[in-house]
Amino acid sequence: MDQLNQVAVYKKANVYFDGKVTSRTVMLPDGSKATLGIMLPGTYTFSTDQKERMDIQAGELEYRLENGDWIKIEGEGSFDIAAHSSFEVKVVSVVDYYCTYG
């Protein structure tokens, strides 16, 4: 089982869209932040402060970056989002994701 070692986890969840998107904040050994999250079926728009990398661990979705096309991920896949921008997702089946920042 793939795991994150020697980390700190905030006990309080991050809850968005009435609980259809939730995540836990993890502080990695190098001091950087990551989140482990769940997205239930639906369409969501997120904005970014820092650059983000979304690693999809399971589930099916389509994502679209600003001025980009819809791109499908099924099962596993990753995409990078620029800082100070936004992205949309259409979640088809429960998505398990890992997001890193900066």
Added chain:
Amino acid sequence: MDQLNQVAVYKKANVYFDGKVTSRTVMLPDGSKATLGIMLPGTYTFSTDQKERMDIQAGELEYRLENGDWIKIEGEGSFDIAAHSSFEVKVVSVVDYYCTYG
């Protein structure tokens, strides 16, 4: 912000009831397991192997232990579940919980 330090977190989520209940497994420094989870509105039944302690961090629910009465928790509260038994929950608003085992 209350956090768990020096832990390991399994990257893969635990997903139940079509994603309406999800959690992350955390391995604590003493080697014991815990989970940080979310329950969306709905009614669910869980069974236990080990003794469990459910710490409700946010949200509203009612729970019922085997042969017990419905008991309401709103916001924060805890309850203990015997090993090899089961409990029911009626979740009214998104619940953020922390569960410890044994």
